[in-house]
Amino acid sequence: MRKISQALICCILLLTCCGQPERAPEEVRVRLQAEPETLSPVSYSDAGALQIINLLFQSLLSADLGTNKVKPFLAAELPVIQQQDSLTLFTYTIREEATWTDGRPVTAADVAFTLKVLKAPLLNNESMKPQVEFIQDIRFDERNNRRFTLVCAGFAPEMELLTGDYFILPSHVFDPENLLQHLRVADLAGSSSKLENDSKLKTYAARFNSAEYGRDPNLLQGSGGYTLENWVNGQYLTLARKKDWWGNNTSNTQHLTAIPERVSFQIIPDITTALLALKNQQLDVLENIPAAEFDQLKQNENFQEHYALFAPDAYEFVYAGINSRLPKFADKRTRQAIAHLLDINSVIKVSQQSYATPTVGPIPPSVPEYYNANLKPFTYNPDRAIALLKAAGWSREQDGWFKTIEGKRQQLSIKANYRAGNTNFENAAIILQQNAAKLDIPVQVQAMENSLLSQNLKAHEFDLFFRALSGNPFVFNFKPLLHTSYAAAGGLNYTGFGTAESDQILDKISSTAATEAEKAALLKRLQHIMHEEASFISMYYQKDRLAVHRRFGNLKISGLKPNYDVSAFTLKKE
Structure with missing residues (x-):
């Protein structure tokens, strides 16, 4: 056979x-x-x-894989940034040589058209619209049709990349009848539901949303x-x-x-x-x-x-999240004990055949300028786990570990959740279950459909979960994941991590243009706090093959x- x-x-x-x-x-x-x-450069849905x-289209800025640095592609240089109270201005100039397939120049008008397509209602732009939501308007340079300024709400470090990280479309190819010309980018800031009855927009949406806009070689003509x-x-x-x-x-x-x-x-x-x-x-x-x-x-x-x-070292890492809001996990020493039972090295060996690197935090070890090499990843250490549990007030009895919490006797047990079908997370959960069983800590392993798991995480209805996050070596703004202002139900801070100091660090990283040395010091201190709190436990970064x-x-x-x-x-x- x-x-x-x-x-x-x-x-x-x-x-x-x-x-x-x-x-x-x-x-x-x-x-x-x-x-x-x-x-379609707007509604594509997969990595392939x-x-x-x-290879067909270009963005203003993109990653150079040779250096893993953000570099200007269609833009002649990185944008000039100017902060004005609640607004930030990003000024770009398109390369003088840049042309479309038919030889026409790439201009600021093409950027404006692209932003309209990304932000307008009725169009298939659901995945891209949130990325450019903060861009409020575009201002043209009357003396240079390749120069423009993007007017953006607020400031965050990742804005520099996001203002240039979308494919620029040729307006004369994608909209030869100028159906979107009457709209301004500013018209699309905030709610634009009133435009849903715009006849020209409806006509354009019907065309843009058709299959040919993502398959026709005559339309897929970029720079x-x-x-x-x-x-x-x-x-x-x-x-x-x-x-x-x-x-x-x-x-x-x-x-x-x-x-x-x-x-x-x-x-x-x-x-x-x-x-x-x-x-x-x-x-x-x-x-x-x-x-x-x-x-x-x-x-x-x-x-x-x-x-x-x-x-190569990839920028996707696996982590375990512990619900620090639950009384049984409120003491960080309890969470640290669980971290010492994860046995990250065994998980890597079983799940990745050793094609992964342990990490102390969400910063990749392959970015040494920001990675806190003074910390050591959690290792399997049952003796240390026992000592930490006793220090946290747990007592080991014949049928498990117990502690009086809020006047009630409670047993230490763990429900470990992960996305159904992911064998890597399943292996990690089973290894934790086996190691915890040696210390008489019951662990219930439960796979869940991704939608149900996400729902439970947002509602804080979990003990412990395994998940993966994708990142890059350019932006390290973890505020939505780790700041206590995002810890309410529905927020992305599922674990409830956060101290007054970590909030201050996250605020500084996300709101100020710190020097590289300052940024490195802040990120290394953040990793130290995360390691100490042990509610968001970074396990390993994967390797690609x-x-x-x-x-x-x-x-x-x-x-x-x-x-x-x-x-x-x-x-x-x-």
Whole structure:
């Protein structure tokens, strides 16, 4: 059966590849796990679509995977920031060389049009609208049609990135009849429900929300270095390099690249099929390789003659949250005892096959300037857990640990919740259950549908939960997650973490333009408080796993998704 199945898979791969355009010398073939529903730069919904859109369109600012730094892309430089009472002004200038596919210049009017699309009612912009909600208006420079100022409400450190982190659309392509021209960005600040009956907006929404706006190559014409060449449903998408792309004519912009002649995205949902295609050299890049298979590839000398393997530190971390509002968990020593029973190293070994790094807080260890290396991650230590429980007033009896709380005798028990279907969280919960059982602490492990789990967390109806958070190396504003002002029901501070000092630190980080040294000191102190309070317990940062064919160089391997910059790939000389 195994041989027949493999033969069938080989036939499918062969037929798929034979139906594609002839492979160009500089073509890069990448696996897509799922076919994108849309390539709309506004309403895309998956990471594969985002990777493709990044080659077609550009934002004002973006991440350079070669340095993991935010750099100007369409913008000529980072914005000039000016705070005015309750407003903050961000002034941008678009690069003089920047043009659309048809050679027309990219102007401030295109930015204004894009903001209208992102903010207007009736349009499919639900995922992007909250990101630009703070942008109240746009002011044009009468002397330079590439220069403009965004008027924003309030100030937060992440605003600099958010003001430039959305794809700019060509207004003459997306709205040739100027149906949105009568609207102003300021009209869309706050509630804009009154515009839902606007006839021109309704006409435009009907067009914009149609499938063609996310599939038509004639509409998907951005300022990036590639155009959509072919899209064969269920098989592949190919992007062709523009012949005279404006990014080739800029200086000191190594992060603006469009080097491979063609990038071909192969739609292969099954990982076994994808691995076979990789071993047959029908793929040049494969990411999200399962840990066991990745280890096997590391031992395969023949495979490594053709492919290089990478395991970069990702920016997604797993943490455990303890409900510090509950009387039984109110004493931080009780929470610290539980932290010493999590056995993070065993969780990493079982769940990640060691492809993860323990962490003392939400700052990645791969960002040493902000990571508090003086702290040590919690380790499995039952003796320390016993001492902490006794210090917190618990007494060990024949059938468990007990304590009188608010006049009532209460037993220490834990309900550990996690999202159903996530084996990593399940393994962590079971390891905690086994370790706690050795100390006569009952732990009930319960999987929940994600919507129910989220509902319970917002309502504070939980003991302990496991979850993951995605971040980046640019913005470290944890106020919504950790400030006590967000600890009420419905807020994002599920655990109830917070002290007067931690609130002050979070306020300073989120409201002032601190120097790098000040910011580092504040973040390291915050990690110390979090470690001491042990209600939001950071466990580990994951590592990604990918393979890239050795005929390519300049890969820009990064912990940021998709972990490499395919636009920068260069073909090595024989």
